[in-house]
Amino acid sequence: MTGAVELRILSRAESNIGTGTGQDGWSSRCGEFGARIGSACMFDVVLARPVFDVGARTFSWSDVVCASKACGAWARMECEAREQLACLDWAAGAGIALLGGEFEREEEGFRRGLGLLAAVELESWLAARGVGVHSWQDYVRGAVLRRRRNVDLGSSVVFDPPADSRFDSALWTQAMCSGVLDDVARRLASRAAVAAAFDQLRDTSDPLAESELVRMERCFGAFCERSVSSLAIDREIERRGLDWLRMEWRYQVSADEEVLREAALCIREDGVGFERVAAAAGLSVLRRRSNLDAVEAELRAQLLGARVGALVGPLRVGGGYWLIEVLDRCAASRDDPEVAERARAAVIDGAVEAEVINRVHWHEQLRER
Secondary structure (H helix, E strand, C coil): CCHHHHHHHHHHHHHHCCCCCHHHHHHHHHHCHHHHCCCCCHHHHHHHCEEEEECCEEEEHHHHHHHHHHHCHHHHHHHHHHHHHHHHHHHHHCCCCCCCHHHHHHHHHHHHHHCCCCHHHHHHHHHHCCCCHHHHHHHHHHHHHHHHHHHHHHHHCCCCCCCCCHHHHHHHHHHHHCCHHHHHHHHHHHHHHHHHHCCCCCCCCCCCCHHHHHHHHHHHHHHHHHHCCHHHHHHHHHHCCCCCCEEEEEEEEECCHHHHHHHHHHHHHHCCCHHHHHHHCCCCEEEEEEEHHHCCHHHHHHHHCCCCCCEEEEEEECCEEEEEEEEEEECCCCCCHHHHHHHHHHHHHHHHHHHHHHHEEECCCCCCC
């Protein structure tokens, strides 16, 4: 039986995982993943390859796949693979050439994200994950078409499961190239590192079991609660105070800087109201409320030093110019529930990151999404 067929069988069986089948059912499905698709198959080699170590414990791609099934990521990748194949079929039937423009930019973004600037580097990275260059190109083109489907494709694409074995190859490529499994690997590594900190990580070469994942999550929850204190939250807010400064402003946008210079002069020198000046120039007045760390880099320094009521600009932002009036600024405070929650999350992230840095040794180059 081919590896492609076996992948399809495994994906259909995923709904049984975590639904009361117990540790033996979980382990047998995940542990036999590579063996069932044949020792000569590249999938088998990839699944057995180590992704990271925590102490003496090694986690393989097979373990990461198991974790992805437990959290629902594998099922989502199945849906995306079906949709992308349907989009590719539609494009082929419509005679659309999937070359140049957006497709080339997508390919370039993928390669740059991994630092794979030379073709031989890309080919080596794909081969290490059991993915062919043509399969990768189909993945990239399908991803672009899938993003555009609501705008350009409308209801002309029907997302039915493909009736041929292309789905199995597409699913594997989706898993290896989308970054989803990489994210699951990072999540699993963080849980394993924390479990090791609690001395709860088993030193075994057995496949990852459902019961162990549950135990890891419990350790992780306890670790997060232990890491957070009132003092830690206050320190984080103090450290990130400027980033979390919340500002509100209204602004006019124009492609012509001179238009906004004239508007600023009318406001500053003649005392004409902001809204009235915009109306006279035929410009709309927009409003925005944001923390400073979410503001465009071109605006951040200017807004940081601006008092309430100040007129800022014109400033070049993107392809146009903005004239801004500051309406409000509010310092970060733990009395603000959003700020308090951000501080809590930052404290936990920092504590978890420290454990990962100290305890996890990576074998794989993971993709950032």
